[in-house]
Amino acid sequence: MGLFGGGNSAAAAAQSAAQLQMAEQEMDAITDLFNRLVSTCNKKCVPNKYRDGELTKGESVCIDRCVAKYMEAHDKIGKLLQEMNAQQGGQAPV
Amino acid sequence: MGLFGGGNSAAAAAQSAAQLQMAEQEMDAITDLFNRLVSTCNKKCVPNKYRDGELTKGESVCIDRCVAKYMEAHDKIGKLLQEMNAQQGGQAPV
Amino acid sequence: MGLFGGGNSAAAAAQSAAQLQMAEQEMDAITDLFNRLVSTCNKKCVPNKYRDGELTKGESVCIDRCVAKYMEAHDKIGKLLQEMNAQQGGQAPV
Amino acid sequence: MDFSGMSQGDQEVMARILEKKQMQDFLRLYNGLTEKCVGDCVEDFTVRHITGHEQSCIEYCASKFIKLSQRIGQRFAEQQALQQEAAGAGQ
Amino acid sequence: MDFSGMSQGDQEVMARILEKKQMQDFLRLYNGLTEKCVGDCVEDFTVRHITGHEQSCIEYCASKFIKLSQRIGQRFAEQQALQQEAAGAGQ
């Protein structure tokens, strides 16, 4: 690690480790978001009685709208959290 | 690590690593407990129909009692597990 | 690590690290499978009204069958995923 | 938890682990809020955008859940402090 | 996500982490499919083996869930691309 990546001092290594950790956390957060999105839109759009293995037209349309609405809600809640953070210098519980 | 922390032998490092790991596991267990507590008391005390963004007086009182009862139950179950462990030299499944 | 384990080159260490990682992932997958199995067969076989702390005969029989059916379904779904993978060079989403 | 028995180096490692976990807790809270509030508030899939009614429901839901988490956080900390006292008295 | 700001060494580490996570995602999908489809399809515990009716229900359930995941994966990627564009335009 860092072999071709420029300066090799302990400071650079620490920065690199912090950067890797943040990238990994971001990936984990996106995977978690995706899994919850799948679970929610499955519940909202696909009844759990199965007559065949294909998505119907109606289910497909519902899924697309569900994804759009979920992501819109995610953005709105993100802004809400930022506002609250700015107001209170607030912190997450625990 | 261990730069100002006294003896620097491999044994000390191993002990230190084990201590750090236990502390991290304890933190994870407390976070998990907290998240389950929030989820349970939310289900028990806050109906998921929303008329505004404030907790009502009734909900707040319910939440406080729910936390107290949850922690009391957690203690009791902890003692129960200890007893079972003592009786059987029992182990967790898997 | 690797002290008595034969060749000590970087390549051997990397192989060893990959092997350890795979073994750890396999353990995590089995633990996850077991936990979902317990949760499912608990829901299917044990009503959540409690009159005493023992499993009834009927519940025990139901649990054994539930485990057998769950594992059979797990195998079938595994084969299904393999087929799909073979057909499409398909990949997991995200 | 009490880290005072640790070496200074270990306390620094612990502080970094703690920081990482706080970030994880925040991301989990954020993702969990979206899942809960979409689950409770979004029912109309004949349109592609959040309706006015859904929007205010989501805001109330998020606000209420955050207040619930904060209240439980306080009670939880009090309980933990009580237990540590009890454990201390028992020694 | 954009890793181009990283050193080559870090990009390699990242690639290995990514590979590990894809394996985890696959195992999670696999275990999750079994849990969901047994939950939705298996109701008869008077016998020890999957019945014909349960078998086709499980196959439909798995097939449908995989198609749902793939469709959402596409939409999700489109949304992420749009957001990165928007973020880029804002800079």
Place this chain on the structure above:
Amino acid sequence: MDFSGMSQGDQEVMARILEKKQMQDFLRLYNGLTEKCVGDCVEDFTVRHITGHEQSCIEYCASKFIKLSQRIGQRFAEQQALQQEAAGAGQ
């Protein structure tokens, strides 16, 4: 799982990982028991302490769930053994 193909050093690392996971499994079981049994048994929030009726319900719930886990653990181990045999015969 069979670790006999590993070097002795790796087997020691594996043993430590296993120990860590057993601790995690125990803590997860413990936290999960509380969540399940409070969910199933505690309904009266007009009082601050566990009532007698709730107390015995929690004890039955915990005892039953542990017995269920142990029984499933046995069946699960038998199934895994069967599969390894089948895999061995197929080689």
